[in-house]
Amino acid sequence: DARVTQTPRDKVTEMGQEVTMRCQPILGHNTVFWYRQTMMQGLELLAYFRNRAPLDDSGMPKDRFSAEMPDATLATLKIQPSEPRDSAVYFCASGSGQGADTQYFGPGTRLTVL
Amino acid sequence: AQSVTQPDIHITVSEGASLELRCNYSYGATPYLFWYVQSPGQGLQLLLKYFSGDTLVQGIKGFEAEFKRSQSSFNLRKPSVHWSDAAEYFCAVGPGNTDKLIFGTGTRLQVFP
Numbered sequence: 001d002a003r004v005t006q007t008p009r010d011k012v013t014e015m016g017q018e019v020t021m022r023c024q025p026i027l028g029h030n031t032v033f034w035y036r037q038t039m040m041q042g043l044e045l046l047a048y049f050r051n052r053a054p055l056d057d058s059g060m061p062k063d064r065f066s067a068e069m070p071d072a073t074l075a076t077l078k079i080q081p082s083e084p085r086d087s088a089v090y091f092c093a094s095g096s097g098q099g100a101d102t103q104y105f106g107p108g109t110r111l112t113v114l
Numbered sequence: 115a116q117s118v119t120q121p122d123i124h125i126t127v128s129e130g131a132s133l134e135l136r137c138n139y140s141y142g143a144t145p146y147l148f149w150y151v152q153s154p155g156q157g158l159q160l161l162l163k164y165f166s167g168d169t170l171v172q173g174i175k176g177f178e179a180e181f182k183r184s185q186s187s188f189n190l191r192k193p194s195v196h197w198s199d200a201a202e203y204f205c206a207v208g209p210g211n212t213d214k215l216i217f218g219t220g221t222r223l224q225v226f227p
Contacts, residue, residue: 048214056214103158105158
């Protein structure tokens with residue numbers, strides 16, 4: 001049963017620290033999405049990649065957030081420096097890259113910035 | 115602008131009762147429509163999707179949804195709810211020519227025994 005995996009599942013850090021979240025998409029999927037979920041804003045798309053190239057990162061605060069795909073099996077989302085308002089659940093999803101096709105979500109990383 | 119509205123923030127039903135969760139969208143052309151479910155502490159799981167063809171779509175876990183173009187709606191239904199259906203349900207719309215989905219704010223379903 002192919003799944004998207006995310007690490008860590010939970011992260012507590014102090015304001016100003018760097019946070020790195022990792023995602024392993026489903027093997028063979030060439031599109032990767034990063035979402036942020038909060039009570040106030042709901043589910044927001046931060047960025048997405050196809051074939052490791054960023055297609056849209058307009059939802060991501062550029063000054064502190066960065067997203068990369070070092071290789072086809074790993075996507076990373078970094079926050080530096082982190083702030084309390086970054087506290088949220090961050091989801092990675094992957095898809096087959098065929099237009100608005102099904103996105104398969106990982107279990108999420110719950111980030112708490114103190 | 116494209117948007118998705120889920121008018122009901124929270125719905126409570128008794129186990130065995132029928133269920134309908136509402137979803138309205140705003141989009142110029144026929145969109146791709148999705149329903150996802152999120153159990154506590156979990157990611158989103160696809161229940162069903164509509165791209166074209168038969169406007170009544172069957173999904174997993176006994177759910178179905180009907181696309182009504184005239185009402186710009188894609189409501190989710192289940193004839194008999196089980197306690198395990200308690201979760202948050204998200205409707206999403208995708209324009210089809212990109213991968214981006216727009217999600218509604220979700221409806222939290224509570225099921226009483």
